Amino acid sequence: MVSPNTDVAFDNKIEGDIVISRLDAVINWVRTNSMWPMPMGLACCAIELMGTASARFDIARFGAEVMRFSPRQADCMIVAGTVTYKMAPHVRRIYDQMSEPKWVIAMGACASSGGMYRSYATLQGVDRIVPVDVYVSGCPPRPEALLDALIKLQDKVKKTPSLRNLTA
Amino acid sequence: MSDTVAAEPVADLLAKFSEATPRESLDHPAVNVPMKDAVAVLQWLRDEQSYDFLVDVTGIDWSETTSPRFTAVWHLFSTTKHTYIRIAADCTDDANPSAPTATGLFPAADWHERETFDLMGITFEGHPDLRRILMWDGYPHHPLRKEFPLAGIETELPDIEVADETQAKVISAPMMGGPFVASNKGEMNLTDAEPRAKDESWNEAKPKPE
Ligand code: SF4
Numbered sequence: 001m002v003s004p005n006t007d008v009a010f011d012n013k014i015e016g017d018i019v020i021s022r023l024d025a026v027i028n029w030v031r032t033n034s035m036w037p038m039p040m041g042l043a044c045c046a047i048e049l050m051g052t053a054s055a056r057f058d059i060a061r062f063g064a065e066v067m068r069f070s071p072r073q074a075d076c077m078i079v080a081g082t083v084t085y086k087m088a089p090h091v092r093r094i095y096d097q098m099s100e101p102k103w104v105i106a107m108g109a110c111a112s113s114g115g116m117y118r119s120y121a122t123l124q125g126v127d128r129i130v131p132v133d134v135y136v137s138g139c140p141p142r143p144e145a146l147l148d149a150l151i152k153l154q155d156k157v158k159k160t161p162s163l164r165n166l167t168a
Numbered sequence: 169m170s171d172t173v174a175a176e177p178v179a180d181l182l183a184k185f186s187e188a189t190p191r192e193s194l195d196h197p198a199v200n201v202p203m204k205d206a207v208a209v210l211q212w213l214r215d216e217q218s219y220d221f222l223v224d225v226t227g228i229d230w231s232e233t234t235s236p237r238f239t240a241v242w243h244l245f246s247t248t249k250h251t252y253i254r255i256a257a258d259c260t261d262d263a264n265p266s267a268p269t270a271t272g273l274f275p276a277a278d279w280h281e282r283e284t285f286d287l288m289g290i291t292f293e294g295h296p297d298l299r300r301i302l303m304w305d306g307y308p309h310h311p312l313r314k315e316f317p318l319a320g321i322e323t324e325l326p327d328i329e330v331a332d333e334t335q336a337k338v339i340s341a342p343m344m345g346g347p348f349v350a351s352n353k354g355e356m357n358l359t360d361a362e363p364r365a366k367d368e369s370w371n372e373a374k375p376k377p378e
Contacts, residue, residue, distance in 0.1 A: 085338050086304045089327030092334060118341040120311050120320025121303070128336040 027162040032154045033063040038074030042081030045108040045140040049080040052143035062150050071097040082110040083123040095130045105149050106132045109139040177217045198254035206257045207268045219244035225280035227288040231314045238265035266291040287312040
């Protein structure tokens with residue numbers, strides 16, 4: 001018996017390794033599940049951010065454990081703490097140095113709105129200088145709240161029309 | 169016992185520096201000295217009286233209408249006698265207050281004097297590097313002066329490029345009727361536990377009543 005020509009016809013060996021999907025979905029899947037944070041720890045909230053990264057809460061479960069202190073390697077800036085006017089330009093510059101795509105989480109009352117520091121020295125919300133994707137309430141927020149913010153951000157990233165942004 | 173130990177340098181100080189006067193104080197012994205004697209007094213306390221630790225340098229603003237308006241204050245501690253002493257000297261110029269630097273006696277004076285300069289605007293003559301330490305270089309005000317409003321004064325951000333890009337400014341941030349505190353009646357209930365402004369007669373929408 002002559003065997004069929006496998007070069008041109010259906011090959012179940014190869015087909016087993018092919019997944020059919022939309023490119024958008026694939027890109028978003030990659031981005032969602034390995035989001036490297038840029039820890040912008042500026043005050044007490046940073047301690048809670050460290051707690052979130054440590055064993056008990058383990059942010060690695062959501063693929064965001066690789067804290068990058070170089071903005072070029074980071075995807076998501078977590079602004080954890082009080083942003084003073086003196087620090088604000090540096091926060092903005094670090095944000096500018098992050099490569100696209102990039103996201104920002106404002107963690108805690110201070111980063112979201114200035115918090116209890118209604119004062120001459122404190123920026124009244126980091127959204128005045130960088131675009132914020134998720135705000136987390138609390139002073140400081142529980143680690144669960146930060147994880148929730150990360151999940152919310154992941155949901156947002158999953159819905160992004162990434163392909164359109166790639167060609168733009 | 170601590171009283172006799174504490175009183176001793178004051179009596180000696182008053183005897184040695186004729187223009188010094190005792191200063192009213194609720195805690196540690198304190199002395200007023202003329203500004204021109206301040207460094208000599210600090211040196212004498214350090215070298216002869218073993219006050220070897222400069223704990224703090226600060227200033228007082230007595231208000232715009234008072235003269236002398238500014239007072240510079242030094243706190244010394246003796247690590248052998250375990251007592252403190254406070255030295256205060258009025259600044260002679262109300263518009264451009266200045267004081268002699270103590271950096272030649274105590275290296276610790278460096279940052280304390282920078283802070284007092286930054287927040288109070290007292291210039292320390294002879295300081296090796298009198299830059300602002302908390303606010304940024306170029307900030308136009310001295311925030312702990314009496315005429316400076318608690319909310320702050322609108323100014324530019326320290327970085328012009330970022331200010332242009334973001335259109336953000338240093339804004340004044342009034343307390344909106346604050347402080348925001350929980351009920352202090354003693355009993356805990358969840359409705360009152362939420363911190364709220366004590367004075368809610370004004371806020372972002374309603375201007376402050378005159
Ligand atoms: S929100 Fe609270 S805990 Fe977080 S930085 Fe501000 S003061 Fe600290």
